[in-house]
Amino acid sequence: MRDPSVTDIHKHLVLVGHGMVGQRFLEALTERAPGAWRITVLAEEARPAYDRVHLTSWFSGTTADELSMWPEGFAQSHGIDLRLGDPAVRIDRAARTVTSESGAEFPYDALVLATGSYPFVPPVPGHDAQGCFVYRTIEDLEAIRSWADTARTGTVVGGGLLGLEAAGALRALGLDTHVVEFAPRLMALQVDDGGGAALRGKIEELGVTVHTAAGTQAIEAGADGRVASMALSNGEVLATDLVVFSAGVRPRDQLARDCGLPVGERGGIVVDTACRTADPRIQAIGECALAADGRVYGLVAPGYAMAEAAAADLAGLEGSFTGADTSTKLKLLGVDVASFGDAHGTTEGSLEVLYSNSREGVYKKLVVGADGSLLGGVLVGDAEAYDMLRPLATSAAALTVPPEQLVLPASIGTAPGPIALPDEAVVCSCHNVTKGAIRAAVTDGGCADVPAVKKCTRAGTGCGSCVKALGTIVADELAAAGVQVARGLCEHFAHTRAELFEIVRVKGITTFSRLIDEHGTGEGCDVCKPAVGSILASLNAELGNSVHILDGEQAALQDTNDHFLANLQRNGSYSVVPRVPGGEITPEGLIAIGEIARDYGLYTKITGGQRIDMFGAAVDQLPHIWERLVAAGFESGHAYGKALRTVKSCVGETWCRYGVQDSVALAIELELRYRGLRAPHKLKSAVSGCARECAEAQSKDFGVIATSAGWNLYVGGNGGMTPRHADLLVSDVDRETLMRTIDRFLMFYIRTADRLERTAPWIERMEGGLDHLRAVVVDDSLGICAELDELMARHVETYEDEWRATLQDPDRLRRFVSFVNAPGTPDPTVRFVPERDQVRPAREDEDGNTLRPALVAGPRLEVRTR
Amino acid sequence: MCRYDDLAPGRGVAALVEGQQVAVFRDRSGAVYAVGNRDPFSGAQVISRGIVGSRAGAPVVASPMYKQAFDLRSGRCLDEECAPDGSPAALPVWPVLLTPAEPARAGDVAPPNGAPHERETGRS
Structure with missing residues (x-):
């Protein structure tokens, strides 16, 4: 010390x-x-x-x-x-x-x-020709990308971990890609010959040409100084326009x-x-x-x-580093590769257990000690078991199951799961957190879920590969402690929102009364009623209900905002937001909004979602205001609902010098497709016309960014209190694929999310996370895509503008009165004062003007101009 | 004050009674409650726009502003004792009188069968 x-x-x-x-x-x-x-x-x-x-x-x-x-x-x-x-x-x-x-x-x-x-660059002739790069910094990558614009063939020197990553990148840049490896197999450090062969097969399937046992002898540049070809030690000559050296580091x-x-x-x-x-x-x-x-x-x-x-x-504390576990698990070009512990079986007396399936491209080898303990292993093509095997190997505990069970496919073998790990097994190797520490965080630290354990122990906050194991350990520990995790919606329902959704859908329940009588207790509350209202709204078309949320018993379920189709503000007045799809609005539209706001004395403000919010309306005024908005061609913006809000857009390639796609047209199309879609929480979206991302699509529940080849779809982003960037779900897809993927993503979210759970925590909570989500909505792993597609088609078919429909029905209009015994009399306690040429709510110690009772033309509040 | 029919089950209305604002609710079973319309937590007259439900058996309304629940029988707030200004967090309550409907007014359509549609709430 x-x-x-x-x-x-x-x-x-x-x-x-x-x-x-x-x-x-x-x-x-x-x-x-x-x-x-x-x-x-x-x-x-x-x-x-x-x-x-x-x-x-x-x-x-x-x-x-x-x-x-x-x-x-x-x-x-x-x-x-x-x-x-x-x-x-x-x-x-x-x-x-x-x-x-x-x-x-x-x-x-x-x-x-x-x-x-x-990065080690072999000192071969021509290694410094133009078009030769290393793979270490963001600047290196920028240089590679810009050079790749004019290249057709790229060669990576080095078939290790980084070299294969670089090869994947060149492939994605559209280059005809070669990997040259000096050793007789790929990833020579981590995997053995069998694993290397499985990996090679998988990678060649992806169109990458692999040359093993081949050294780089010389790089030839053309007359222009640009790299042109590479001579290999086996006599081969590769024509190449770009070289990346990834032959190890010093x-x-x-x-x-x-x-x-x-x-x-x-x-x-x-x-x-x-x-x-x-x-x-x-x-x-x-x-x-x-x-x-x-x-x-x-x-x-x-x-x-x-x-x-x-x-x-x-810091004057005890600290030491005596060596480390060099286990690795990664996805190279879409192929899972993992290596842990004594992967090469160098321990005296060690034995091997092997599973190899070249049809599936799966190779698994476990190295087992003479005493029956697990020492290490290699996994290629299926590294699912890594999270469990690596801690088992480092803990040196004897295996509780025959080792062959650990390498057989899940359908044949039975994986023991992380519960079989001893306490000293390191679950998170990035932060060196043992299973015991995780258990202690739950039992002694009072952590009740995975996010809390992550915060407390830092486990799972490094590479994230152990999060799944973490979830199982936490769940088992909670169950062992007898902690009843109250999953129900509220005191009236012991079911989660997702369960209620399925109950409503499967049993065809069309009313809250029937649902609570058959599946709940009491009268409901402000938690379960709006949640059920939202479920019914999502399924109305499916159930044959009226799709209008103010019809029948549904009206009583809605939060005040949904009930008045407007947003309640602090003094009891409401604000109004007409839909402006994609943020595109005509001068006539602007003038109409301006005139209406002026005539009703409303305060106007531009929102973050590229629309205009009009504040200070009394409930009696709402139908009058909307009559004029509908006449001017506007429809509800659903700013009041747990529903799609806006699809923001940048101006796109039509005007912008940098745009590569028409982001405005796509944003409008998306907004019109999903308008009125009720969800567990509000939904926001945006479309950017190029990678500069001016529409901030990565901060949205679903965001789209144009690429030169199509569209990239990002999901699970949000701003607000806990900002989160969205994750890339699919890339370079065409318009139809994009729409289909978003349709399924949204419907899967609506079906399975908790009440008031935005898409970000929903994905984080999902077992298997983004990969699972992708499997469900892209590969249809649950076989529900046809249903999801059908639900969305029904939504699109049956959409109607809530405000237009409300105005046409005297029954729906009945609620828009200030006082049941004195309709048209404005609330005398709602008062306004002028500020910066508009109105604002008066504070308690201020006098102010009340709204005038004349409603037909709309009251006009005198505003003093400075 | 209003017709029983004006009250939708599970929802409320506001009424102006001698300068005071009253929130009147009808629950799913048909019972009618009258409490003050002013939400003590925001000072806004919005209680009538809250959602009606039950908590541990007691009929409640949740303020639409910050969601505190009030017992519809006593007006007592079940979530907090005091409003931000220090006053007790409670709504005034009034008894409710239901009276038979007056003879049908011109244009009114008589409900096909008797109670509860023929009742009217009286003045509180």
């Missing part, structure tokens, strides 16, 4: 390198020793730390901002001086200073090197070498278990370090563990 007095307030710490590990170190240090260090960070790249593990997702639309791991306000709240684009160039250990490229000198009391690694230890710190034979700054170098003031963490076990780790989880160890040491 370091002398705690080192953590003196005036001490200065310099961190060299701001990658994922550097950032994790900052988080760990500021958490363990807040305010103890003045921190300067010298970073080479022009942007703060970002998620390099998911770098490839940049090609499918994840922005640099989304990849960023630098929380807003982090620097300010911890007094960190982050110097981007100014790398350290020299360390003077005697003077204890670091000099940066700009010439600035930083004295240090503690220095942490997190310089990472650099530790960036030059700074340490230059100041005389010991480095390993094959690179890497030598550190002890507290990540200290030979100079006790200097630590090294992550890929630049040669760990105490003599290995250089190129994975993020061990890097994180080193960052934690170094931070603990600096």
Whole structure:
């Protein structure tokens, strides 16, 4: 342990390198020793730390901002001086200073090197020709994408994890793609020959040509200096316009070498278990370090563990890194690949259990110790069992089932599930959280669900691969503790909204009365009534009910907003929002709205959803206002309902210099298709005409972004209190596929979500998450797509404008009176005062004008102009 | 004040009685309640637009503004004791008098069969 007095307030710490590990170190240090260090960070790249593990997702639309791991306000709240684009160039250990490229000198009391690694480029002739790239930073990816615009064939040198990711990216960029691997198989480090063969088969199916046992001998450039071909050691010559080197990485230890710190034979700054170098003031963490076990780790989880160890040491706490689990699970070009523990069976006396099915492209191997414990394994084509097998392997506990059961397909074998794990098994290897810690969070920490456990233990917040296992453990623990999770809607129904939906649908129940009499108790309340009202509204057409939400008994179920088809405001008046599909409105439309607002003295404001909200209407005025709006061609905007609100759009390719598709036309089409659709919560949408995303589609429940090849559909985004970016559901689809996918997504949501559950928490809660959702709505894994399609077709067919229909029916209009015994008399307590040339509700201590009772022409409130 | 028919089951209306605003409700069983229309939490006259239901057997209305439930028999708020201004969170209550319908007015159509359609609420 370091002398705690080192953590003196005036001490200065310099961190060299701001990658994922550097950032994790900052988080760990500021958490363990807040305010103890003045921190300067010298970073080479022009942007703060970002998620390099998911770098490839940049090609499918994840922005640099989304990849960023630098929380807003982090620097300010911890007094960190982050110097981007100014790398350290020299360390003077005697003077204890670091000099940066700009010439600035930083004295240090503690220095942490997190310089990472650099891609190894084989020193073959022509390796620096134009069109040769590495795959490490966002800038590298930008360069590859722009070069790919004029290329037809791309070659990746290196068939490891990153190389295959790069190959996938080139494939997605439309290039004829080759992978050249020196070793006799792909992913030589992680998988064995059998796994490599299965992987190769799968990848070749995708149209990538694989060359193994082939070295790169030379790269030939054309007369223009651009790469033209590559000669391989097996005599082959590949014509190629683009080369990506992904042949491994080397530790960036030059700074340490230059100041005389010991480095390993094959690179890497030598550190002890507290990540200290030979100079006790200097630590090294992550890929630049040669760990105490003599290995250089190129994975993020061990890097994180080193960052934690170094931070603990600096905080005067016990912390050590003695080696790490290098298990990996990933999806390469759509193929699941996992490798864990002693994957190559190097342990003395170990045995192998194998399942191989080349028809399905599945290969599974388990390495079992002589004592019957699981040591490691390789999974290709189906890595479902990884979450459970990896912790089993690292815990060294004896297997409770025969190992062959663990590799057989689910239909034949029986997976034991995470309940069979011992407490010391590490479930989340990103954050090193054991099953015991998760159980303790539930039993002692009072966490009642997965989100709470994630927050408390950080489990599942790294790569996310363990979330499913996490869910099972939490559920089992809650059940074991006898915790009755009240799932019902309210005291009147023990059913969830999704269950009620199925009851209504299957039994054809058309009224709340019948539903509560047969399946509930009491009289209902403001929770279950609107929820059932929404279910009935979604199914009305199916059930043969009137589709109007104010008809019959349904009227009594609606919240006040739905009941008056307007939005209740704080003083008891209402606001009115006509639909403006896609935000496109004619001058005549604007004038009509303006005239109506003026004639009724309404306050007007532009909404975030590209429409106009008119405030301050009394209930008696609503039909009059709507009579004029309907006459001017407007219809209900459903701003009052748990229903589709707007489909926002940017102006698109029609006008915009950058647009690649007509976003306005699509937005209008979507808005007209889904208008009036009742849902568990409000639904928002947007369409952007290009990747610049001016319509902010990724913050919507369903958002569409144009690509040059079609449309990308994102789902599960929202703004509000807990903002969340939407996830990519399908990409580059045509208009019909897009519509069909959205139809199913929405209907599946309406059928299965909880009351007032937006799409984002619905997807997060869903077992299997986005992948499951995609399986249901794209691959029809539940066989319900025909039903979903049918429900949506019925909705589209039977849509009617609620306001137009209300105006045509005296019975529906009866409710729009201020007082049952004095209709037309405005509420005398609703008063307004002028402000900025419009009206606003008077505060209690203010006088103000009430609405005038003359209703036929509409009252006009005198507004003083300044 | 109004005809019984003006009251939809599970819904309320507002009435103006000697300058006071009264919220009148009819529940699913046909019972009628009259309470003050002013929501003590927002100060707005909106109670009549709330949803009628039950809580642990008691007939309640939920304010449409911030959703507090009030017992329709006593006016007592079941969720909070005090309004933001410190006053007790309760609605005034009035007894309800149902009287037989007056002879049909011109244009009225007599309901085909007797009660409850022929009743009218009296002045509170």
